[in-house]
Amino acid sequence: MERITSTPRADWQSVVEARGLKWHTGQTPYWSEDAYYRFTTDQIETLERATNELHERCLEVVQHVIDEKRYAELKIPEHAVPLITKSWNDEPPSVYGRFDLAYDGKTPPKMLEYNADTPTSLLEVSVIQWDWLQAMHPGADQFNSIHEKLVEYWRSIMGDLEGNGPLGPIVHFASLDDLEDGMTAAYLAETAAQAGLQVKLLAMTDIGWDPRAREMCDREDVRLDTLFKLYPWEWLIHEPFGDHLRVAKTTIIEPAWKMILSNKGILPILWEMFPGHGNLLPSYFDEPHGMFEYVKKPLLSREGANVTVHTMKEHVESTGEYGAEGYVFQELAPIPDFDGKRPVIGSWIIGQEAAGIGVRESDGWVTGNTSRFAPHLFR
Amino acid sequence: MSSIKRSSAVPLVLVPALAAVVGCGPSGPQVVSGVDPCLPQVYNEAACTVAVRQQGYYYGGTWYHHVYAMPFLYYHNGYSGYVRSGGSVRALSSGVYSRNYAGPALGRSTVVRGGFGSIGGSRGFSGS
Numbered sequence: 055m056e057r058i059t060s061t062p063r064a065d066w067q068s069v070v071e072a073r074g075l076k077w078h079t080g081q082t083p084y085w086s087e088d089a090y091y092r093f094t095t096d097q098i099e100t101l102e103r104a105t106n107e108l109h110e111r112c113l114e115v116v117q118h119v120i121d122e123k124r125y126a127e128l129k130i131p132e133h134a135v136p137l138i139t140k141s142w143n144d145e146p147p148s149v150y151g152r153f154d155l156a157y158d159g160k161t162p163p164k165m166l167e168y169n170a171d172t173p174t175s176l177l178e179v180s181v182i183q184w185d186w187l188q189a190m191h192p193g194a195d196q197f198n199s200i201h202e203k204l205v206e207y208w209r210s211i212m213g214d215l216e217g218n219g220p221l222g223p224i225v226h227f228a229s230l231d232d233l234e235d236g237m238t239a240a241y242l243a244e245t246a247a248q249a250g251l252q253v254k255l256l257a258m259t260d261i262g263w264d265p266r267a268r269e270m271c272d273r274e275d276v277r278l279d280t281l282f283k284l285y286p287w288e289w290l291i292h293e294p295f296g297d298h299l300r301v302a303k304t305t306i307i308e309p310a311w312k313m314i315l316s317n318k319g320i321l322p323i324l325w326e327m328f329p330g331h332g333n334l335l336p337s338y339f340d341e342p343h344g345m346f347e348y349v350k351k352p353l354l355s356r357e358g359a360n361v362t363v364h365t366m367k368e369h370v371e372s373t374g375e376y377g378a379e380g381y382v383f384q385e386l387a388p389i390p391d392f393d394g395k396r397p398v399i400g401s402w403i404i405g406q407e408a409a410g411i412g413v414r415e416s417d418g419w420v421t422g423n424t425s426r427f428a429p430h431l432f433r
Numbered sequence: 434m435s436s437i438k439r440s441s442a443v444p445l446v447l448v449p450a451l452a453a454v455v456g457c458g459p460s461g462p463q464v465v466s467g468v469d470p471c472l473p474q475v476y477n478e479a480a481c482t483v484a485v486r487q488q489g490y491y492y493g494g495t496w497y498h499h500v501y502a503m504p505f506l507y508y509h510n511g512y513s514g515y516v517r518s519g520g521s522v523r524a525l526s527s528g529v530y531s532r533n534y535a536g537p538a539l540g541r542s543t544v545v546r547g548g549f550g551s552i553g554g555s556r557g558f559s560g561s
Contacts (some may be wrong), residue, residue, distance in 0.1 A: 074448035174560025181443045188442070201443045230553045235560055237448060244447040252468065258550030266543050274493045275544055284560065285553055295548030316561070375556065 055093050055159025057392035057415075057428075062087035063189060074241065075182050077234050085178060086426040087186060091397060091413050093432040097159050098197045098411075104163040104333045105153055105401040105408035111331070112168055115323050116142065116314050127339060128319040129353055129379035134291045134310070137299055141309035147211045148405070149204070149242070149282070149307055150176070151315070155399040156387035162332040164387050165324075166398065167351070170315035171308050172286050174234060175400060175427060176200070177241045179412030183429035194431040198410035200402055201245065207405040208249035215251075216279035216305065224252040225307075226272055229284040231257040239284045246282075258285050263298050270295075270302045278304045287313040288354050318351045318382045337384040347386035353379045363418075370418060397428070450500045468492055469499060470530055471508040473515035476522055480530035481508055494534040 063069060066087055070078050078085040093101075119125065120142055125135055152173035157163040180200035187196045208225075215223035225246050229239040236255070243253040254272060261278070262271045270278040281304050283290070290296055291313075299306070314320060321337035328334060342348045342364075350362040352374075359374025365386060389396045397415040401408060416425040470480035470490055484490035485505045489498040501508070516522065528534055 071452060072449055073445060074452040076452055169561040172561050177448065181445065181448075184443055228549075230550060237451065238560065240451050241445075241448050244445060247447065248444070258553060259547055261549045262544035262546045263548055264544045271544055274495065285549070286561075289552040290549065293549050293551055298548070 055091060055097055055157070055390070057089050057395060057397070058092055059089045060087060060190070063186075069185065069189075070182050073181055073185060074177055074237050076237070080424060082424060082426075084424070084427060085182060086415075086428055087190075089395075089415075089428055090186075091428055091430040093159070093197075093430060095432055097157075098432045101155070101157065101163055101399060101401055101411055102197065102408045104155065104165075105403065108153055108165050108168070108333055109151070109403050109406065109408070111324060111328055111334075112170070112315055112320065115320050115327060116311055118327060119314050119320075119323065120311075124323065127323075128314065128317045130288075130313060130317070131291065133297075134287075134313065137291070137310035138313060141306075142311040146305045146309045147207075147214070147280075147307050148309055148312070149207060150405075151308075151312070151403045153399075153401045153403070155401050156389045157399050158388055158390040161388065163399065163401075164335050165321075165333055166335075166384075166387055167318060168315050168320065171312040172284055172316070173400075173402075174238050174284075175412055175414070176238050176402075178427045179400065179402065179410060180204070181241070183412065183427075186429045187431055191431050194433050196410075196429075196431050200404060200410040203404035203407070203409040204242070204245035205248045208246045208251055210405070212249065212251060216303075222250075222252065223280060224254060224276070225280045225282060226278050227253060227255050227282045227284070228258050228261060229255075231259065235284050239282070242282060242284075258283070261295070263295055263302075268298075268301050270298065270304050278302075280305045280307065282307040286316065286354075288316075316354075318353050318355070321351075321382050321384055335385040335387055337382055339382055340380070342383045345383065345385050349384050349386055350381050351384060352381055398425075446500050450498055468525065468529075470525075471501065471512075473512045473520060474522060475525055476508075476512040476515075477525065477527060477530060478509065478512075479527060481505065481512075483530075491530055491532045491534065493529055494532070496532075 067078060070085055075085060120139055151168060151170035153168050154166040155163040156166055184196060184198055187194060217223040227239040227243040229235040240255055243255055247253045256272050260273045264271055272278060283306060287310055322339045324334055325337045347365045352360045355374060359372060361372045363370045394417060395415045397413045400412040400414060402410050413428045413430050414425040415428050468475055470477040470484050480490060482505055485501045488501060489496060
């Protein structure tokens with residue numbers, strides 16, 4: 055695993071914008087071609103194996119939490135439990151998730167967290183970095199079959215979806231009225247359309263509730279049979295329509311059981327169930343348990359908010375609005391340092407299998423919403 | 434390892450089309466897909482002609498931007514070939530492609546909105 059400096063394409067801004075990535079630059083560049091990461095085939099295979107292994111273990115954690123009713127430790131409210139158990143038993147579609155891994159190319163990848171409910175950076179990892187590879191290193195390879203696997207997955211579930219359109223099932227894709235979230239939802243919708251599904255986008259605020267029919271519907275009052283929502287479950291259940299989720303017949307993607315996996319509380323439960331596992335870091339609820347170097351993470355947080363990194367040399371805290379539900383303590387991960395740049399591997403699950411990786415690099419320990427996305431290749 | 438290498442291009446139509454119509458501000462895309470009148474299964478010649486010319490169509494009173502890369506005849510021939518091969522067509526009323534389509538339920542709707550999105554709206558993004 056190497057970080058290699060590179061000359062960006064002269065017209066990279068217009069190239070990535072033409073493919074939908076219009077948020078490539080914030081206060082600093084987000085999409086960055088100044089450098090890329092080069093892996094060996096063995097390293098890519100290691101990442102793929104670790105991702106599949108961790109996904110399997112995480113599913114065991116979901117079963118365990120449900121069986122042992124450990125919801126209180128995760129601060130999941132009682133009224134959400136029927137949603138979780140029903141979705142786990144009914145097995146509605148589960149399209150995607152992203153593990154964040156610490157990996158140095160030598161020692162086993164370590165799981166930092168599992169963004170299983172509302173992962174973003176999808177267009178970048180699936181399309182933009184692939185375009186970069188074709189333009190800059192057409193002879194090299196990339197761990198990236200995300201687009202194909204998404205289309206394949208939608209196709210595989212078409213027969214199971216309720217249909218209410220003239221051409222069969224319509225899948226609605228809802229997100230905040232925000233550029234990045236909206237385009238991510240649009241990209242997913244495009245993969246579904248390529249599989250043959252009818253798709254519609256809408257804003258979360260446009261979701262309607264018909265009290266007579268006891269159904270959710272869109273802006274045109276079309277019933278929502280299948281709803282992909284780029285919106286976290288822990289917010290959905292606390293909003294005014296939250297109670298309707300138990301009544302409406304809408305199939306929601308990602309399913310409610312993802313509420314368990316997107317909660318940092320799975321980290322100590324994973325460590326408790328699989329102590330010493332090579333892809334896990336020691337993690338505990340409530341206190342560091344004697345660890346000298348650790349990261350304190352809110353049970354529920356997004357984009358690295360309210361994370362505290364405690365090392366022998368420094369104590370760094372990120373800001374945010376999270377943490378009211380409590381924290382977990384995870385041993386500090388061996389994230390490599392490439393001249394001050396610290397990469398975290400985002401390893402994607404599509405359906406039930408590993409499908410590709412993206413690299414986000416930061417100047418510090420915490421990967422936040424301003425961390426750069428760097429492309430990768432392997433030979 | 435599962436297959437990694439793939440085709441040399443990822444075909445996208447919808448996302449670039451949306452990117453072309455949305456700015457760099459906070460507002461996200463509002464349009465996606467109604468029922469395309471040029472699809473052989475619901476082909477509507479008049480609506481398809483207009484849709485190709487305008488690069489989009491009204492469906493149920495809502496405008497849907499759509500990229501038609503080929504001339505009208507291409508879609509018409511696609512429809513003809515589909516019918517010749519035994520495909521069935523479920524024609525929608527032309528009115529549904531009208532800009533002023535009001536819909537059969539207009540005025541009777543009891544639907545309430547705004548029950549989702551408030552927490553995310555105050556925080557600005559919902560991805561992770």
